[in-house]
Amino acid sequence: xxxxxxxxxxxQIADAVAREKTIDRGIVIAAMEDAIQKAAKSRYxxxxxxxxxxxxxxxxxxxxxxxxxxxxxxxxxxQIVLDEARGRNPAAQVGDFISEPLPPLEFGRIAAQSxxxxxxxxxRDAERDRQFEDFKDRIGEVINGTVKRxxxxxxxxxxxxxxxVIRRDELIPRENFRYGDRVRAYIYDVRRxxxxxQIFLSRTHPQFMAKLFTMEVPEIYDGIIELRSxxxxxxxxxxxxxxxxxxxxDPVGACVGMRGSRVQAVVGELQGERIDIIxxxxxxxxxxxxxxxxxxxxxxxxxxxxxxxxxxxxxxxLSLAIGRRGQNVRLxxxxxxxxxxxxxxxxxxxxxxxxxxxxTELFTSALDVDEMVGxxxxxxxxxxxxxxxxxxxxxxxxxxxxxxxxAEELQMRAREHLDRIEAEQDEERVKLGVEDALKTVPxxxxxxxxxxxxxxxxxxxxxxxxxxxxxxGWTERKDGETVRFxxxxxxxxxxxxxxxxxxMSARLQAGIxxxxxxxxxxxxxxxxxxxxxxxxxx
Numbered sequence: 001x002x003x004x005x006x007x008x009x010x011x012q013i014a015d016a017v018a019r020e021k022t023i024d025r026g027i028v029i030a031a032m033e034d035a036i037q038k039a040a041k042s043r044y045x046x047x048x049x050x051x052x053x054x055x056x057x058x059x060x061x062x063x064x065x066x067x068x069x070x071x072x073x074x075x076x077x078x079q080i081v082l083d084e085a086r087g088r089n090p091a092a093q094v095g096d097f098i099s100e101p102l103p104p105l106e107f108g109r110i111a112a113q114s115x116x117x118x119x120x121x122x123x124r125d126a127e128r129d130r131q132f133e134d135f136k137d138r139i140g141e142v143i144n145g146t147v148k149r150x151x152x153x154x155x156x157x158x159x160x161x162x163x164x165v166i167r168r169d170e171l172i173p174r175e176n177f178r179y180g181d182r183v184r185a186y187i188y189d190v191r192r193x194x195x196x197x198q199i200f201l202s203r204t205h206p207q208f209m210a211k212l213f214t215m216e217v218p219e220i221y222d223g224i225i226e227l228r229s230x231x232x233x234x235x236x237x238x239x240x241x242x243x244x245x246x247x248x249x250d251p252v253g254a255c256v257g258m259r260g261s262r263v264q265a266v267v268g269e270l271q272g273e274r275i276d277i278i279x280x281x282x283x284x285x286x287x288x289x290x291x292x293x294x295x296x297x298x299x300x301x302x303x304x305x306x307x308x309x310x311x312x313x314x315x316x317x318l319s320l321a322i323g324r325r326g327q328n329v330r331l332x333x334x335x336x337x338x339x340x341x342x343x344x345x346x347x348x349x350x351x352x353x354x355x356x357x358x359x360t361e362l363f364t365s366a367l368d369v370d371e372m373v374g375x376x377x378x379x380x381x382x383x384x385x386x387x388x389x390x391x392x393x394x395x396x397x398x399x400x401x402x403x404x405x406x407a408e409e410l411q412m413r414a415r416e417h418l419d420r421i422e423a424e425q426d427e428e429r430v431k432l433g434v435e436d437a438l439k440t441v442p443x444x445x446x447x448x449x450x451x452x453x454x455x456x457x458x459x460x461x462x463x464x465x466x467x468x469x470x471x472x473g474w475t476e477r478k479d480g481e482t483v484r485f486x487x488x489x490x491x492x493x494x495x496x497x498x499x500x501x502x503x504m505s506a507r508l509q510a511g512i513x514x515x516x517x518x519x520x521x522x523x524x525x526x527x528x529x530x531x532x533x534x535x536x537x538x
Contacts (some may be wrong), residue, residue, distance in 0.1 A: 231334035295321035389414035
């Protein structure tokens with residue numbers, strides 16, 4: 001039995017689908033046109049170029065067949081000779097297309113089912129596109145939704161105009177959701193996938209807490225107070241660092257609120273997660289001491305190159321500084337971005353004594369002096385033989401009990417010791433097969449050549465193809481912890497800049513780069529570099 005749709009009903013269906021799926025009405029009508037074209041092709045032949053048009057006001061359907069004007073017809077279904085085309089349109093030229101009206105098409109049951117599938121597929125694609133466009137720019141927002149279902153611990157959330165998922169590992173531990181529960185979460189990713197756009201939510205993301213404070217504290221929303229960093233152990237404890245741009249406003253007090261009302265609102269949303277609010281400081285030592293609260297710190301030693309800090313605390317404060325299962329120091333490390341080593345005062349004193357004994361032994365054996373002289377050098381801050389060999393003589397002669405003659409003798413012995421070490425290292429370098437040309441690279445020492453040989457870097461070309469990380473090592477953040485990977489020259493006090501300069505020099509010597517390649521292009525007359533260009537040049 002043939003099926004035909006009333007023109008008015010066709011438009012009403014298009015309007016209803018557009019409203020239900022919240023997509024443009026024109027997309028639904030275009031989908032209907034595609035469905036009609038497909039049905040018409042099954043009637044008139046798959047090779048026929050059929051075009052269907054639905055009048056968006058009247059609902060009238062027009063079917064036309066397009067034919068290309070050619071001199072010699074090879075495909076009769078889509079081509080027409082020039083003479084015949086001019087019989088229909090006197091102005092027709094080769095390469096033009098002329099249209100031929102086709103009679104209205106009545107849909108059979110199979111054709112109607114096929115048309116329905118085409119329309120639904122087009123509508124689904126349009127709905128997915130609309131959903132992706134709606135949410136792709138909302139990454140970083142907090143959104144409210146209703147729990148639609150829970151699958152294998154993952155919570156599917158109805159957002160009204162789309163569906164999102166909170167994966168099991170993005171939920172706060174021990175919290176459970178049921179169908180119909182209201183849920184608030186942070187949009188951290190939106191991806192276009194084959195089964196449609198996927199919106200991923202999180203309740204454990206550090207920025208979820210930051211956004212909650214922004215909603216609860218007007219001063220943060222207005223920009224008077226800045227949230228500089230956040231570290232979380234979801235469901236247990238968190239630390240946030242805040243700073244005020246107005247000296248009259250206390251950033252910590254503003255975030256806590258009257259009788260703790262503001263911070264308690266955030267704590268309630270996060271299932272009782274304890275929150276430490278820390279005043280941020282541009283001075284790393286001060287910031288790290290603040291971050292380790294409530295523990296008291298007596299001394300800090302910074303290593304800025306390695307982004308590492310050594311913190312000394314009283315014996316009775318050690319467990320408080322470390323926290324349960326290392327939680328306090330771990331969160332402080334995440335908050336500040338520094339690796340933190342915690343020592344007690346006794347441990348630090350022990351270590352200092354050990355270092356003093358090691359230096360004394362070094363000077364005693366290398367300089368062939370008695371223990372008293374070695375202790376004097378160590379106590380005056382000399383850390384190695386190089387310092388003794390190359391400092392100004394008066395720095396040694398000014399030590400109590402030493403004179404100029406003693407200083408000269410010590411420096412001579414230090415240099416002889418260094419020469420012996422240099423000769424031994426050069427001999428080892430030769431045994432390792434490191435070529436002489438590598439010695440000519442600026443900044444490369446004999447000790448480095450031995451390290452290169454042990455790491456199979458034996459020619460200038462080998463060094464030229466190294467990366468900076470290969471030489472000085474690198475760090476990675478894994479599961480909230482910083483993992484250090486050693487490089488060929490780790491432990492030799494070589495900075496990244498020095499390592500990079502060695503590699504560049506090797507590339508110049510090897511002919512991989514030229515001086516022209518390294519030269520920066522100067523801006524043309526009358527042009528100034530933008531801030532971005534200057535930063536890129538740096």
